[in-house]
Amino acid sequence: MRNNQKQPSRFNPGLIVGIESSCDETACAVVAGGREVLSNVVASQAELHARFGGVVPEIAGRAHIEAINPVIAQAIDEAGIPPANLPASGKQAGVAAVAVANRPGLIGSLLVGLMAAKTLAWVWRVPIIGVNHIHAHAWAPALDDEEIEYPAVALIASGGHTSLYLCRSPDGLELLGATIDDAAGEAFDKVAAILNLPYPGGPAIDQASRNGQADAIKFPRSLLKGQSLDFSFSGIKTAVLYHVNGVPGSIRAGVEKGIERLGEKEISDIAAGFQAAVVDVMRTKIKRAVNFARQDRDTNVRTLIIGGGVAANSALREAVAELGEKLDLSVRIPAMEYCTDNAAMVAGLAFHHLRVGKTDDFELAATATVRR
Ligand code: KG4
Ligand code: ZN
Numbered sequence: 001m002r003n004n005q006k007q008p009s010r011f012n013p014g015l016i017v018g019i020e021s022s023c024d025e026t027a028c029a030v031v032a033g034g035r036e037v038l039s040n041v042v043a044s045q046a047e048l049h050a051r052f053g054g055v056v057p058e059i060a061g062r063a064h065i066e067a068i069n070p071v072i073a074q075a076i077d078e079a080g081i082p083p084a085n086l087p088a089s090g091k092q093a094g095v096a097a098v099a100v101a102n103r104p105g106l107i108g109s110l111l112v113g114l115m116a117a118k119t120l121a122w123v124w125r126v127p128i129i130g131v132n133h134i135h136a137h138a139w140a141p142a143l144d145d146e147e148i149e150y151p152a153v154a155l156i157a158s159g160g161h162t163s164l165y166l167c168r169s170p171d172g173l174e175l176l177g178a179t180i181d182d183a184a185g186e187a188f189d190k191v192a193a194i195l196n197l198p199y200p201g202g203p204a205i206d207q208a209s210r211n212g213q214a215d216a217i218k219f220p221r222s223l224l225k226g227q228s229l230d231f232s233f234s235g236i237k238t239a240v241l242y243h244v245n246g247v248p249g250s251i252r253a254g255v256e257k258g259i260e261r262l263g264e265k266e267i268s269d270i271a272a273g274f275q276a277a278v279v280d281v282m283r284t285k286i287k288r289a290v291n292f293a294r295q296d297r298d299t300n301v302r303t304l305i306i307g308g309g310v311a312a313n314s315a316l317r318e319a320v321a322e323l324g325e326k327l328d329l330s331v332r333i334p335a336m337e338y339c340t341d342n343a344a345m346v347a348g349l350a351f352h353h354l355r356v357g358k359t360d361d362f363e364l365a366a367t368a369t370v371r372r
Contacts, residue, residue, distance in 0.1 A: 014096040018347025021113030022105025022133045024055045026067035027343035030079035034351030035142050039078035040344045043067040053193045061108030068116050099350030102130035103367035110366035127359035129350040135173050136345040137307040141332035151299045153289045158308030159185035162231045166293045170352040176289050177229025184310045187233035191240045191274050195267050205271045212272030219277040279315045304329040311339045
């Protein structure tokens with residue numbers, strides 16, 4: 001059958017339209033040259049999920065369907081792309097590719113963005129590029145900012161993931177470790193729920209910690225065996241729960257327990273103690289990762305990247321700045337709008353895939369879990 005439409009353009013250093021829908025943010029962005037963000041539209045569903053204390057996958061999928069078209073339209077509009085330049089025209093200003101975060105994430109949510117991306121790529125006759133969402137987080141510090149100096153170690157921590165990478169280039173990432181149970185942000189959210197603090201819990205705990213004493217209660221630091229670079233946050237969450245409600249069946253069970261008996265000061269102390277423990281674990285793991293890269297991989301790490309929603313945490317930012325100085329690393333933390341889920345990081349990273357011809361076809365699938 002003859003196809004009169006233009007074939008997908010080969011590398012065009014023009015614009016990339018990115019789409020992100022892996023969790024509870026519907027997002028579209030237009031990025032030029034990997035770093036220059038022309039538009040970055042994010043529709044958050046946080047309000048829809050707040051009363052459940054976490055993201056409800058079915059609600060997320062449905063909300064993405066409602067939001068995706070208006071979000072894309074707004075991103076295209078704000079980027080100021082004239083309609084004539086939408087199909088790949090070979091011109092510098094044309095759209096060179098459509099990028100989509102197709103892994104990992106909630107499968108129903110991923111599929112909405114993937115279908116939208118395929119549709120655009122089909123209509124515009126440009127390549128589609130599937131991007132690893134967590135790898136995209138590690139590119140976020142370069143958005144509207146300077147190039148990243150590689151090699152780098154990246155800690156990406158959010159409500160859905162906690163992963164440590166050795167990055168040799170924007171798209172050359174080696175997974176060094178990841179959480180084996182809860183993500184760090186998930187632990188913040190669950191502990192906030194135990195403490196009757198609002199959702200999302202990270203900002204609330206960060207805030208409460210300012211009035212608390214971090215060493216008033218020493219919560220466990222789960223470092224796992226040997227020099228493991230994996231994380232585990234389910235134990236500390238349980239430790240907080242037991243601290244508040246008592247250990248079930250223990251002889252102390254009769255002692256008065258429960259959040260109601262705790263005053264603001266005690267709640268702040270628990271928040272601060274929890275936050276200190278999480279930050280401590282992250283500091284230790286980052287140090288291990290840098291040592292591992294320098295010694296075992298013979299890689300002279302120059303940069304430390306922190307990304308994901310948890311990178312907003314003030315104690316973590318302080319700890320990382322200090323660590324950077326100690327380990328002689330330049331620290332790169334994205335602007336807040338690029339720390340949390342967004343499509344600019346997806347379009348930005350896709351530029352590096354496109355540059356080396358790493359494009360996908362319409363068989364591209366969504367994958368909920370990846371350990372890479
Ligand atoms: O990256 P993000 O917006 O969405 C994904 O989960 O992918 O991250 C949201 C997570 C939530 O768990 C939230 O509690 C956490 O990031 N968070 C924080 C802070 N701000 C947001 N965690 C600790 N401290 C904060 N200041
Ligand atoms: Zn994320």
